[in-house]
Amino acid sequence: MKLILSTHNVTLTKAIEEHILGRLDKLEHFDRWAVDARVTLEHDNTRAPEKQFACSIRLGVRGPDLFAKDVKSDLYAAIDAVAKKIEQQIRKRHNRHKTAKHKDAAKLKSARRGN
Secondary structure, eight states: OEEEEEEESOOOOHHHHHHHHHHHHHHHHHOTTOOEEEEEEEEOTTSOGGGOEEEEEEEEOSSSOEEEEEEESSHHHHHHHHHHHHHHHHHHHHHHHHHHHHHHHHHHHHHHHTO
16 A cells, blocks of 8 residues: 655654554555555644644545544544544445445345245
């Protein structure tokens, strides 16, 4: 998976980068067809202290891209929250696909029975 990491008013340390890579590895486990991930980290001093760090992830997959953004007081918490949101979107997409396949199979089965 291709990673594009951009920051705004945040110094990118090795620890932050490793944390993001670890989270993206988990996301890649859920959807191995993910093409690229664009991660944006922002720090805004003008916001309230409990909402100073923003993290957004755009995950490029087949079909519409998945996007999530969250704002927290801690950068690591924001990264974790965004990764969880993207994970939920991947699960929802996967479940919809499985449901559609099962509906098609049920229709074919009932057509063969003559019902």
